[in-house]
Amino acid sequence: MSGTHGTRRTSGHRPDPVPPEATAATGGTGDRQASLDAVARRAREVVPAAGVITDHARLRTYECDGLAHYKVTPGLVVVPETVEQLAAVVRACAEERLPFVARGSGTGLSGGALPRADGVLVVTSRMRAIREVRREDQRAVVEPGVINLDVTRAAAPYGYYYAPDPSSQQICSIGGNVAENSGGAHCLKYGFTTNHVLGAELVTPDGDVVELGGAAPDSPGYDLLGAVVGSEGTLGIVTAATVRLVRAPEEVRTLLAGFASTDHAGAATSAIIAAGIVPAAIEMMDALAIEAAEAAVHCNYPQGAGAVLVIELDGAAVEVEHEFVGVERLCRDNEAFEIRVATDPAERALIWKGRKSAFAAVGRISPDYIVQDGVIPRTALPEVLRAIADLSESSGVRVANVFHAGDGNLHPLVLFDESVEGAGQAAEKVSGAILDLCIGHGGSITGEHGVGIDKAAYMPRMFSDEDLDTMQLVRCAFDPHGISNPGKVFPTPRLCGEVPGKHKGAHPLQEAGMAEVF
């Protein structure tokens, strides 16, 4: 759900409305408008007229994704219906050396679909066929514009579902999920998109169509599919995905437990993990997040809770029934003062409603907020939550915490009011400090939302120059001309013709004054 209450930003700390990486020249020279016109002409030859958009007012409707803080009006928008059309457009971009950016549903939280003013936005929303569902192979083949939840809806009559379940699954697209390697609450047990995508049809930045992987696992050769999933649109555009379907579990049991503090809830989580139990999900919310959820959806969580856990077990009925008893006991042993067990799907949905509404809900208690996505080792949870609380207290900036307790993926919601002078900067400072905390504890700057434009500046804090250089060898192989979603993920692009080695400092084009900074 995109932020409807005030501005929502993620960890962006830049004062400019558009960071330089978003617009640095890709190396193509010549008249950009002429190139855009050439691509538009080529697009009109293959794509139905309604799918080639040049009208400025309509272009503006694509100016941002779920990260509404950054806005760039694309030079051209194309909405192809088939892989042939999409490949023709990309080929035209390649010929003109124009950058292109892919967009699914535009719900991403890291600005991965932020367009280029000098480039083409390729929107996949009309490529939304579920090409096949094969129960006997536990597979489905879907196009990138298919909505995540619709895959599950198509598989449900066969007793199957598509496991990766981001909170935005009612509107986010499979193509976007593949680009970001999306997770969701149930990834603790079931893994992420990369564990559920077995094959993909990819349009490379040259405009060629290649098959990666397939219906069977372990394709011979390099696991290029493994590199493409989570590459955030920088290695081409996926136009079909073969996904794994999982047998819908025989039994699902959900409980909501109220604790006096996040320390108690964290201890309960550790106890459950230590007992060798692998729940399908363990989610935690702190008092401030609970307050917001209550205001938004009236989920009626336990009164006075310093923290709640939503714990779900699924699997064979006989297994779940016995394990659940153990989970309840461990919660009580760790001083849960109230435990509610869902007895039917409606109660289960109500328990989840609070958690799933959390991001949007903070809009009720704060005009603006930044949502973070850092990861820490689970055992560091109490220490990091305390550090976040200290940060909040010393800075006067409120932070609501919602997170995947099972795997240490935090979603701190840093609350502020843009209209108060200095509040935005203070919030960004706290937000950045939280990311540093995650890195300092051996974690990650992003667990599921992606780096995009939002966290590219933090990549050098997590990875060395050599690490980033090595990753970019892959990019050079797929996209030697740097036209596939340039400016995302890596703060300093690697010039692909050069000898491998260290790169330091600003991009040479920026230094030469050739890169544009708005």
Added chain:
Amino acid sequence: MAATSSTTGRAGTTDDAARAALGSACERVRDATPDDAVDGVGPALVACPGSTAEVAEVMRAAAAHGLTVVTRGRGTKTTWGRAPASADLVVDLSAMDRVLDHAAGDLIVETQAGTRLADVQETVAAAGQRLGLDEMVPGASIGGALATGSSGPGRLATGTLRDLLIGVTMVRADGVVAKAGGRVVKNVAGYDLGKLVHGSFGTLAVVTEALFRLHPLPAARRFVTVPVEDPAHADRLTQAVVHAQVVPGALEVDVPADGPGTLTVLLEGIAEGVLGRTTATLDLLGAGATAGDAAPEGWGAYPWAVTATGDQRASAVKLTFALSGLADVLSAARRGPAPVHVRGSSGVGVVYAAIPSGSDPAAVAGSVGLLRAACSRHGGSAVVLDAPAAVKDVIDTWGPVPGLDLMRRVKEQFDPDRRLAPGRFVGGI
């Protein structure tokens, strides 16, 4: 003494300058012996570095002197793939054999690449945990398992190293050390280089350290086995089990070259759960199904003798297919000119076939051709992992590889001078 193979490899050579450079780079460098040959291609030298830094020094020296390099873990799968075009230097990682860290509370373990899989299991078992990977070849190293993408019955429940790897340290052909991933399971920062090196046969970089996610050791396990009469029967039972609610930890078929085979379901979990699921599985599999605590013979082992060498080797084939292709693949195994023993996961669509040593290479080729066609009909592939030289000479061991051009471009970026295990991998990479 350097050996040459009947295929293309030339004996390894190094000049005095190269030897001196390697000697400065690494404490332990020695002349190669015939035992160090890589599928018949003899290197000149073997380096045994003890740390990532030392590996980097070795690779820098090798780069400076244009040496081709083959990396070796514990040498259990040295003959997999094709014989390298050349192997001047073997980088042996067996001295890098320590578990570096086991964070039990976070369910992660960090190891060096030369660590024995068995040692990892022993370390993490102390906290009631396991690395979800079967040791298909006794004595195998983590690095070798990663480089060859080897896996066994348990992949149905826990995936392969592709799914378990969360962080990796590698040394590039130019000696640069790079890391990807990290210490946490949830991590989408940057490209997933771990997946890229998984199954890459040492042709992209030298992996020196890796981090993996762990799983709890199950409290109870039971095996339910039933004889299978024919491919259609194996297919029916497989479909019944995968669509049921028994949540198998593994689902394996074992079909010899002649006669009936068996299908076995492994159930793991808490005692009460395993009890109930065992009863349900016995019902599913029907008459003749029996339950027991012991793994059936050959469980978690490839269907060929892993210690055989030279012409004593069986032809070892990896077959992949969409699940519903099982009957077709098993029929193809029976139809060909050579005897084929099939064993593997019908629940995943990955099985292994063994054709005895001494089989006529033309017959092996005929059987592989039929198997490859069957797998291909079901979206999969047939790869000859290993075979006697005479068989490798007459068979396209890797088979067709979609996306090969893109793979070549990736190889060119990582190893522009083509010095890492040249010729072992797909498309001559």
